[in-house]
Amino acid sequence: MTNNATMHEHDVIVVGGGGAGLRAAIAAEEEGADVAIVTKLHPVRSHTGAAEGGINAALRDGDDPKDHAYDTMKGSDYLGDAPAIETLCETSPEETIQLEHWGMPFSREEDGRVSQRPFGGLSFPRTTYAGAETGHHLLHTMYEQVVKRGVTVYDEFYVMDLAVTDHPDPDERECHGCIAYNIKSGDLVGFKADGVILATGGDGQAFDHTTNAVANTGDGLAMAYRAGVPVEDPEFVQFHPTTLPSTGVLISEGVRGEGGILYNSEGERFLFERGYANNDGELASRDVVARAELTEVSEGRGVNDEYVDLDMRHLGEERIVDRLENILHLAEDFEGVDGLEEPMPVKPGQHYHMGGIETDENGETCVSGLYAAGECACVSVHGSNRLGGNALPELIVFGARAGYDAAGRDLGEARIDTGPGARSETETDLDTPVSPGALDGAEPDAVADGGALATNAEAVVEDELRRQRERVETLLERDGINHAEIRSDLQDAMTEFVNVFREKEGLQQALEAIRDCRERYQNVAVADPSRTFNTDLLHTIETRNLIDVAETITLGALARDEFRGAHWRKEHQERKDDEWLKHTMISWNGGDPEVFYTDVILEGEEKTYEPKIRSY
Amino acid sequence: MSTGITKPEEEEETESQAVGAARAAGESAYGQARMDESEIDAANEASQRRARRAVEDADRTVELKVFRYDPEVPEKEEPRFDSFTVPFAKGMTVLDALMWARDHYDSSLTFRHSCRQAVCGSDALFVDGKQRLGCKTQVADLADEGIPGEVRIEPLPHAEVVKDLVVDMEHFYDQMESVEPYFQDEDTPDGLNEQRQSRENREKIKMSTRCIWCGACMSSCNIAAGNNEYLGPAAINKAYRFAMDEREGEDLTEHRLNIIEQEHGVWRCQTQFSCTEVCPKDIPLTEHIQALKREAVKKNLKFW
Ligand SMILES: Cc1cc2nc3c(=O)[nH]c(=O)nc-3n(C[C@H](O)[C@H](O)[C@H](O)COP(=O)(O)OP(=O)(O)OC[C@H]3O[C@@H](n4cnc5c(N)ncnc54)[C@H](O)[C@@H]3O)c2cc1C
Numbered sequence: 001m002t003n004n005a006t007m008h009e010h011d012v013i014v015v016g017g018g019g020a021g022l023r024a025a026i027a028a029e030e031e032g033a034d035v036a037i038v039t040k041l042h043p044v045r046s047h048t049g050a051a052e053g054g055i056n057a058a059l060r061d062g063d064d065p066k067d068h069a070y071d072t073m074k075g076s077d078y079l080g081d082a083p084a085i086e087t088l089c090e091t092s093p094e095e096t097i098q099l100e101h102w103g104m105p106f107s108r109e110e111d112g113r114v115s116q117r118p119f120g121g122l123s124f125p126r127t128t129y130a131g132a133e134t135g136h137h138l139l140h141t142m143y144e145q146v147v148k149r150g151v152t153v154y155d156e157f158y159v160m161d162l163a164v165t166d167h168p169d170p171d172e173r174e175c176h177g178c179i180a181y182n183i184k185s186g187d188l189v190g191f192k193a194d195g196v197i198l199a200t201g202g203d204g205q206a207f208d209h210t211t212n213a214v215a216n217t218g219d220g221l222a223m224a225y226r227a228g229v230p231v232e233d234p235e236f237v238q239f240h241p242t243t244l245p246s247t248g249v250l251i252s253e254g255v256r257g258e259g260g261i262l263y264n265s266e267g268e269r270f271l272f273e274r275g276y277a278n279n280d281g282e283l284a285s286r287d288v289v290a291r292a293e294l295t296e297v298s299e300g301r302g303v304n305d306e307y308v309d310l311d312m313r314h315l316g317e318e319r320i321v322d323r324l325e326n327i328l329h330l331a332e333d334f335e336g337v338d339g340l341e342e343p344m345p346v347k348p349g350q351h352y353h354m355g356g357i358e359t360d361e362n363g364e365t366c367v368s369g370l371y372a373a374g375e376c377a378c379v380s381v382h383g384s385n386r387l388g389g390n391a392l393p394e395l396i397v398f399g400a401r402a403g404y405d406a407a408g409r410d411l412g413e414a415r416i417d418t419g420p421g422a423r424s425e426t427e428t429d430l431d432t433p434v435s436p437g438a439l440d441g442a443e444p445d446a447v448a449d450g451g452a453l454a455t456n457a458e459a460v461v462e463d464e465l466r467r468q469r470e471r472v473e474t475l476l477e478r479d480g481i482n483h484a485e486i487r488s489d490l491q492d493a494m495t496e497f498v499n500v501f502r503e504k505e506g507l508q509q510a511l512e513a514i515r516d517c518r519e520r521y522q523n524v525a526v527a528d529p530s531r532t533f534n535t536d537l538l539h540t541i542e543t544r545n546l547i548d549v550a551e552t553i554t555l556g557a558l559a560r561d562e563f564r565g566a567h568w569r570k571e572h573q574e575r576k577d578d579e580w581l582k583h584t585m586i587s588w589n590g591g592d593p594e595v596f597y598t599d600v601i602l603e604g605e606e607k608t609y610e611p612k613i614r615s616y
Numbered sequence: 617m618s619t620g621i622t623k624p625e626e627e628e629e630t631e632s633q634a635v636g637a638a639r640a641a642g643e644s645a646y647g648q649a650r651m652d653e654s655e656i657d658a659a660n661e662a663s664q665r666r667a668r669r670a671v672e673d674a675d676r677t678v679e680l681k682v683f684r685y686d687p688e689v690p691e692k693e694e695p696r697f698d699s700f701t702v703p704f705a706k707g708m709t710v711l712d713a714l715m716w717a718r719d720h721y722d723s724s725l726t727f728r729h730s731c732r733q734a735v736c737g738s739d740a741l742f743v744d745g746k747q748r749l750g751c752k753t754q755v756a757d758l759a760d761e762g763i764p765g766e767v768r769i770e771p772l773p774h775a776e777v778v779k780d781l782v783v784d785m786e787h788f789y790d791q792m793e794s795v796e797p798y799f800q801d802e803d804t805p806d807g808l809n810e811q812r813q814s815r816e817n818r819e820k821i822k823m824s825t826r827c828i829w830c831g832a833c834m835s836s837c838n839i840a841a842g843n844n845e846y847l848g849p850a851a852i853n854k855a856y857r858f859a860m861d862e863r864e865g866e867d868l869t870e871h872r873l874n875i876i877e878q879e880h881g882v883w884r885c886q887t888q889f890s891c892t893e894v895c896p897k898d899i900p901l902t903e904h905i906q907a908l909k910r911e912a913v914k915k916n917l918k919f920w
Pocket residue numbers: 015016017018019020021038039040041042043045046047048049050051052053054055056134135157158159160199200201202211212213215216219220250351352373374375376388389390391392393395
């Protein structure tokens with residue numbers, strides 16, 4: 001869509017056109033609002049399209065949303081909030097069937113009903129799927145609805161920052177819109193709106209090896225953070241044990257489920273022979289397998305010092321072609337390896353961020369008018385560990401709720417409290433070797449704690465527009481260094497110190513490395529002088545966002561001295577319910593980050609969830 | 617100090633006030649870079665040295681010949697080809713090679729890409745004379761044996777070039793959206809009841825639903841190149857996807873056939889199979905177009 005005006009106005013702006021953003025836009029449209037999607041990628045290019053497995057929904061006789069809720073709470077290691085989990089599980093069936101009614105090509109049973117399959121951590125086979133490309137179909141089906149409804153889409157518009165009032169207390173701030181860069185024309189435009197919904201997806205690019213897309217740079221999370229919204233439970237990052245080394249493409253658990261075996265460079269079936277998982281071997285949980293693989297590599301038994309081998313040759317060509325054909329294609333296309341002839345190289349990769357922008361179960365943040373949904377948000381349903389098949393329902397359930405609420409439908413008062421005002425406790429002795437947050441005398445974008453000084457909506461957006469224009473001019477005009485090395489050093493540090501193995505010293509080293517990246521970032525410039533499709537500029541801004549995201553992950557990881565879900569600490573090998581049944585919150589606090597905590601809500605509609613040992 | 621984070625002694629915390637003040641005064645707080653000119657030059661030279669060393673140390677390298685064009689930059693106004701030498705590693709795709717060149721030699725090298733796994737459809741390119749996804753093309757597969765000496769990378773033919781390898785997709789999107797590409801049956805069951813669909817019918821539309829909107833097919837099609845109004849293979853395939861879906865009622869099927877039967881619809885296709893050959897998702901496009909022609913004939917017979 002091309003438009004030369006520098007200011008647009010809509011009732012609701014949705015930032016992002018993935019599963020969460022599309023569902024939010026459809027909901028706002030259903031509610032009668034004038035809604036527009038502003039997205040850096042054309043919607044069908046969003047990373048939701050990469051999801052394979054499926055959507056959890058309690059649809060069938062013998063299944064019950066309550067069981068789904070129980071499984072999710074257990075999977076979260078009791079760090080999910082009951083109101084969010086119960087909303088997810090109760091609403092997922094109707095939202096999933098809604099997709100069917102919109103024509104989504106689900107896989108089918110003999111009787112013509114949609115198929116479901118078993119997934120890890122679920123007490124009932126409730127993962128609804130469409131072949132091995134569920135996310136692709138979900139994304140395209142919803143984009144079709146957006147076209148049908150004539151929702152305005154500003155595609156290839158990069159949102160740079162939010163326009164938020166400058167009240168000292170984030171709980172009192174208001175969001176009036178955002179500023180975007182028209183990628184094709186190079187113009188900066190303001191979007192004024194009563195509601196802004198962030199649906200910008202994951203941030204896997206904070207690590208050097210990830211199943212996430214190149215565009216998953218945590219922009220929304222970084223923008224909300226700098227606008228004063230706390231980042232909730234950022235330390236919880238899911239790593240997948242079997243990804244291809246050169247690209248991070250996911251090799252699904254299916255291979256191990258069918259009998260695929262993991263070997264180290266000495267030809268040992270290390271999960272058994274080295275005692276990592278004497279019972280379950282290759283089928284042990286994701287984090288156990290991932291840690292075992294990295295231990296092998298670090299002790300010198302990795303293949304080419306980098307990965308381990310996943311061998312499925314013994315299953316025989318017939319069975320492989322029959323059940324795992326898509327895996328053969330993935331290995332061939334993305335790694336140049338023939339899975340029938342040789343083992344496939346695999347290593348752990350970042351996969352999913354459980355933490356994110358703090359919201360209540362209506363999708364709203366503590367900043368009035370600012371919402372978040374999808375992977376960038378933390379409502380929190382996944383707690384410390386996401387179950388497979390629970391992210392896609394999150395997109396449609398909470399995407400829709402954010403859309404309805406922003407468009408004015410009354411969803412009832414939320415039970416989850418948000419913002420610094422909801423704190424139960426403040427962290428007072430976090431041992432950081434350098435100060436996190438803004439640098440002394442940093443560029444103002446770095447401390448956009450609430451953006452402009454003006455209070456009238458129009459002026460707030462205009463002020464922010466002016467500031468972003470200056471930011472772009474500066475980056476384009478000054479001399480400086482390229483961002484790419486800074487990004488790659490940041491990614492290396494995160495992968496070295498903040499991955500599946502975490503220990504205090506390493507986390508402190510990571511904070512130092514991040515600080516160093518921040519300092520070097522002060523000198524970045526964009527070498528490409530062009531206004532047309534300047535991806536150099538966009539990537540440079542993304543790198544800034546990644547620095548903020550990486551820092552919140554690391555601060556959270558340093559604060560939480562226990563082992564829960566995906567977060568493993570060397571010095572603290574047990575889950576400490578007495579001390580740690582609470583959410584970590586990192587608040588930008590005007591460039592001087594603060595760590596505080598809020599209570600986990602285990603009281604559900606009908607019962608209170610009692611923490612139990614998470615064993616399968 | 618409100619923070620709970622213990623700060624090392626030497627840190628001074630004046631930044632928020634300083635910036636706030638600058639902002640209040642309406643001044644620009646965007647300073648110059650903090651390194652001086654010679655430091656910046658040294659840093660940039662060091663980066664270049666590292667890139668050169670990586671190439672020297674590599675066992676094998678591959679030469680990319682990349683199309684460059686930027687209407688706004690004087691040196692790039694005239695289209696040209698640039699060469700980049702990139703270290704080769706097993707498993708390297710054309711997209712990996714392009715990213716390496718951009719990150720190590722020329723940050724202005726511009727191309728779309730995102731998923732790196734053939735699902736987002738961003739990086740359909742003209743590689744060694746054929747439409748391919750950069751991320752799904754192994755560099756090694758471009759040579760009969762070993763690795764190719766040179767790989768030629770151009771933007772998709774028959775589309776307007778915006779810059780370097782980026783083409784304008786607007787026309788492609790317009791064609792896709794002109795076939796009413798959305799499920800329309802409003803007569804859906806109540807509540808949690810799904811519409812039934814047979815496995816055979818799902819199988820029938822399966823391949824057609826795999827399209828990732830990459831535009832490779834359209835770019836390869838001679839007819840589309842000569843006739844801007846021709847719907848093109850991807851849009852017709854999208855229409856097929858709905859026309860063949862038994863969940864939509866018969867009236868709708870007829871309506872859909874009318875759309876693809878129009879002057880610039882299915883009858884323009886001369887079954888050259890170029891689209892089918894380049895489709896990275898292996899969609900039998902020509903077959904689908906032929907199937908719609910047959911359906912259209914059947915429908916017309918019914919009404920004559
Ligand atoms: C390989 C893989 C397999 C998966 N499999 C499953 C599965 O089987 N089941 C499951 O439940 N989950 C799965 N997940 C997780 C799930 O797919 C994701 O969490 C989810 O799709 C994220 O959707 P989203 O809408 O939040 O973000 P995305 O789909 O990533 O969309 C983000 C959108 O935001 C836009 N955007 C970002 N930044 C900006 C900006 N600055 N300005 C403007 N626009 C911006 C982008 O253009 C994009 O449109 C999988 C994930 C991966 C990576």
